[in-house]
Amino acid sequence: MRLSLTRSGLRITLGLIWLLDGALQFQSFMYSHGFLKAIIEPSAAMQPAWIGHPMISAAHFAGHNLALWDTMFGLVQVAIGLGLLYRWTVRPALLASFAWAFVVWWFGEGFGMIPAGMASPLIGAPGAVLLYALIGLLVWPTEETEREGGSAGAGLIGERGGRLAWSALWTGATVLWCLSVNRAADATSEALKTASGNSMHWLASLQTSLAGTTKGHGEAIAIALAIVSLAIAAGVWTRLRREALLLGALLSIAYWFLGQSLGTLTSGMATDPNAGPLFVLLALALLPRRHVTEGAVGRSSARGARRAHSPAGLQPPLRMGLSKLELETFNKGEKRMQSSANRTRSGQRWAALGALLAITALAVSGCGGSSSAKSEASVALKPMMQWDALGSTKQQTASMKGMSSSAMKKMNSAAGGIPYVASSASGEGHFEQVGDHLTGWRRITGLVPYSRHANHLHGPDGSCSPASKQTSNMAVVLPDLVANGKGEAYGTINLTVHQRIVGPGYFLMVHAKPTPASEQNQIGSAPASMAFMQAMSHDPAILCGNIKVTS
Ligand SMILES: [Cu+2]
Numbered sequence: 001m002r003l004s005l006t007r008s009g010l011r012i013t014l015g016l017i018w019l020l021d022g023a024l025q026f027q028s029f030m031y032s033h034g035f036l037k038a039i040i041e042p043s044a045a046m047q048p049a050w051i052g053h054p055m056i057s058a059a060h061f062a063g064h065n066l067a068l069w070d071t072m073f074g075l076v077q078v079a080i081g082l083g084l085l086y087r088w089t090v091r092p093a094l095l096a097s098f099a100w101a102f103v104v105w106w107f108g109e110g111f112g113m114i115p116a117g118m119a120s121p122l123i124g125a126p127g128a129v130l131l132y133a134l135i136g137l138l139v140w141p142t143e144e145t146e147r148e149g150g151s152a153g154a155g156l157i158g159e160r161g162g163r164l165a166w167s168a169l170w171t172g173a174t175v176l177w178c179l180s181v182n183r184a185a186d187a188t189s190e191a192l193k194t195a196s197g198n199s200m201h202w203l204a205s206l207q208t209s210l211a212g213t214t215k216g217h218g219e220a221i222a223i224a225l226a227i228v229s230l231a232i233a234a235g236v237w238t239r240l241r242r243e244a245l246l247l248g249a250l251l252s253i254a255y256w257f258l259g260q261s262l263g264t265l266t267s268g269m270a271t272d273p274n275a276g277p278l279f280v281l282l283a284l285a286l287l288p289r290r291h292v293t294e295g296a297v298g299r300s301s302a303r304g305a306r307r308a309h310s311p312a313g314l315q316p317p318l319r320m321g322l323s324k325l326e327l328e329t330f331n332k333g334e335k336r337m338q339s340s341a342n343r344t345r346s347g348q349r350w351a352a353l354g355a356l357l358a359i360t361a362l363a364v365s366g367c368g369g370s371s372s373a374k375s376e377a378s379v380a381l382k383p384m385m386q387w388d389a390l391g392s393t394k395q396q397t398a399s400m401k402g403m404s405s406s407a408m409k410k411m412n413s414a415a416g417g418i419p420y421v422a423s424s425a426s427g428e429g430h431f432e433q434v435g436d437h438l439t440g441w442r443r444i445t446g447l448v449p450y451s452r453h454a455n456h457l458h459g460p461d462g463s464c465s466p467a468s469k470q471t472s473n474m475a476v477v478l479p480d481l482v483a484n485g486k487g488e489a490y491g492t493i494n495l496t497v498h499q500r501i502v503g504p505g506y507f508l509m510v511h512a513k514p515t516p517a518s519e520q521n522q523i524g525s526a527p528a529s530m531a532f533m534q535a536m537s538h539d540p541a542i543l544c545g546n547i548k549v550t551s
Contacts, residue, residue: 004191005284005285005287007139007154007155008087009139010135010139010281010284010285011084011090011139011370012084012085013281014084014132014135014136015080015081015082015083015084015085015093015279016081016085017081017132017272017273017277017278018077018078018080018081018097018132018459019077019078019081019082020081020272020273021077021081021115021271021272021273022074022075022076022078022079022080022081022087022089022136023074023078024265024270024271024272025070025073025074025077025271026070026071026074026270027269028268029268029269030070030073030074031066031067032066033063033066033069035066035070035269036059036060036062036063036066039057040055040056040058040107040108041056041059044056044059044110048468048471050469051110051111052104052108052110054106055106055107055110057161058107059107059534061221069188070083074098076096078094079096079099080093080096080097080100080122081093083096083365083407084097084139085143088229090139090140090141091140091141094139094140097132097133097136098133098136100129101129101130101132101133101136102133102298104129105127105129105130105133108129108271109127109128109129111126111127112124112125112126112127112130114126114176114483119176119180120176120177120181120187120191120259120530121173121177121229121255122182122188122191122254122255122258122259122261123174123191123195123255123259123260123261124259124260124274124275124276125172125173125275126169126172126274126275127177127474128272128273128274128275128278129272131275131278131279131281132278132284134165134282135278135281135282135285135369135453137155137156137157137161137165138154138155138156138157138162138285138286139155139285140155140156141155141315142154142156144153148237159286162282162285162286163236163237163286165282166233166236166245166248166282166283166286167233167234167236167237168233169231169233169279169282170230170232170233170248171229171230171233172311173225173226173229173232173233174226174227174230174233175227177222177223177229178222178224178226179221180475180498180499180526180527181473181527181528181529181530182218182222182316183218183219183222183223183498184218184219184498184525184526184527184529185215185216185217185218185219185525186215186216186218186522186525186529187218187529188214188217188218188221188222189212189214189215189217189218190211190213190529190530190531190532191259191529191530191531192207192208192210192211192214192258192259193207193211193531194261194530194531195207195258195259195261195489196208196261198261198264198267199261199262199264200266201261203257203261203262203267206258207258207261209475210245210258219498221518225251228247228251229251231244231247232244232247232248232251234357235247235284235522236286241286241288242287242288245283245284245286245287245526246283248279248283249279249280249283249284252276252279252280252283253276253277253280255275255276256274256275256276256277260274260276262276263276263277276290279388296465307455317356342351362394373500373531374432374433374434374551375432375500375549375551376430376431376432376433376434376502376549376550376551377430377431377432377502377503377547377548377549377550378428378429378430378431378550379428379429379430379442379507379508379545379546379547379548380427380428380429380545381425381426381427381428381429381442381444381508381510381541381543381544381545382464382543382544383422383423383424383425383426383543384420384421384422384423384464384541384542384543384544385420385422387464387467387544388417388420388465388467389463390464406474417466417467417468417470418467418470418472418509418540418541419538419540419541420540420541420542421512421540421542422542423446423447423512423543424446425444425445425446425487425542425543426444426445426446426543427442427443427444427445427489427510427543428442428443428545429441429442429443429508429545430442431493431501431502431547432502433497433500433502434486436496436497436498437495437497438476438493438494438495438496438497438501438502438526439492439493439494439495440492440493441490441491441492442455442478442481442490442491442493442508443482443488443489443490443492444483444488444489444490444510444543445486445487445488446487446488447481447483447487447488448483448487449483449484449485449486449487450482450483450484450485451479451482451483451487451509452480452481452482452483452513452514453481453482453510453512453513453514453542454476454477454484454510454511454513454514454515454536454539455478455480455481455508455509455510455511456474456475456476456508456509456511456528456536457474457475457476457478457501457506457507457508457509457547458470458473458474458475458506458507458509459471459473459475459498459501459505459506459507459547460471460473460475460503460505461505461508462505462506462507463505463546464507464544464545464546465511470509470541470544472533472537473498473527473533474527474528474532474533474536475497475501475506475526475527475528476495476501476525476526476527476528477515477522477523477524477525477526477528477532478491478493478495478508478523479491479493479523479524480514480515480523481510495524495526496526497526497527498526498527499526499527501526501547502547503547503549504547504549505547506546506547507544507545507546508544508547509541509543509544510541510542510543510544511536511539511540511541511542512539512540512541513539513540516535519532519535519536520534
């Protein structure tokens with residue numbers, strides 16, 4: 001099999017993808033406010049404030065004259081695409097594409113949702129535009145002539161830089177698979193189920209049936225894919241470079257079909273083909289164009305050199321004795337030189353491999369789970385407005401009932417934090433964690449009689465106040481609390497969790513509404529799936545309490 005790509009082939013392919021993106025921007029959906037509401041705002045709502053706020057502000061600003069901005073967005077991308085097609089406009093086009101990619105990575109993709117702790121390689125992390133920029137660096141025109149054995153991609157960062165970037169991307173994938181959010185029992189199953197909602201019929205039924213098969217096996221799948229990803233990252237530094245690149249490309253195609261629904265290109269809502277095709281293009285860019293590896297070249301020339309100076313063969317026996325001493329001395333010297341050159345080269349390679357192995361060890365030990373030390377914590381639950389020092393700037397409503405959708409919208413995009421409603425309830429709780437085993441209870445008084453309330457442990461890196469620390473990332477979905485006729489609710493907890501919950505940075509949040517009927521099967525999940533967090537994002541909070549470690 002001889003797969004390869006010339007540098008101009010690579011550049012033109014990249015240009016065509018930019019043109020496709022430009023064309024997608026002219027779809028009617030992008031000219032509707034649904035684009036901002038359905039794509040930008042939900043992704044902004046899940047981000048840390050410093051990323052999410054500028055996203056919301058930019059969306060609101062663009063919303064004032066959406067037709068103008070959208071047309072401009074589309075034209076910029078078309079211009080970049082066209083620029084890449086012609087040799088003499090490549091540099092300005094690439095420069096524009098780098099700037100554009102950064103802006104889109106932030107405002108459109110929320111840095112691939114990585115800071116939100118919700119990135120998964122399956123659904124396209126770290127985001128397509130990052131790969132646009134990376135491939136852009138590889139096709140940057142340089143003086144260097146195309147070497148045999150070199151790859152199409154070299155450009156500004158060189159071939160070694162390209163391989164480093166590849167390794168970084170796949171090591172990143174390993175780390176992402178190790179995150180508890182992707183390692184949860186139903187993480188993969190849920191991601192497939194969510195993806196099936198945007199797919200063509202045949203693909204949707206494949207995804208649904210796979211979602212059924214993978215249900216409950218999230219951890220095994222994540223660990224297997226973490227290991228494969230690491231092999232792909234390390235492989236490009238070994239003799240199996242070609243195989244590592246092809247394996248990476250194949251895995252990316254599988255992700256693209258199953259997790260990214262082929263970029264949902266036919267949905268009318270896609271802004272780019274997602275990460276799958278870009279990973280394939282990157283792999284092709286880094287494929288050596290002749291089936292010769294550095295190591296093989298070194299060895300065969302060394303063998304050739306030995307043969308040339310060999311005293312055996314056609315040399316007459318008479319001369320042999322005469323020159324034997326001379327030749328031996330010569331050979332020794334040359335061998336020493338060669339071996340030291342080889343040693344340096346293999347030294348570098350071993351250093352690179354060693355570094356990768358160290359990362360592996362770290363990643364695998366990170367994947368391995370938590371310690372079995374016992375820790376206990378108490379929680380004091382107080383109404384949200386007590387926590388919210390900036391409560392007055394926020395929209396507060398006594399009840400969810402009768403709230404118009406525009407009021408909901410305002411509430412959601414209010415400055416920072418999780419939306420909440422007023423409550424006169426209060427409560428307390430106690431948690432105990434040994435290894436992966438979480439037990440405890442919580443008790444609340446002052447609730448509306450017979451009301452039901454979703455409640456979760458949120459975190460990590462969160463807190464009930466200030467509002468900007470109220471992370472919407474759910475570490476554990478606890479069973480709903482049900483109030484009795486006096487408005488008192490009590491519930492115990494006995495769950496298996498996949499991270500250290502009983503520690504700083506976690507908080508218990510009680511919501512105004514129960515877990516939706518369609519999401520009941522998510523109760524007990526630790527951590528919650530992304531789909532579930534999205535489903536819950538419109539349930540305002542009533543009470544919050546920080547996890548306070550007592551022993
Ligand atoms: Cu919650």
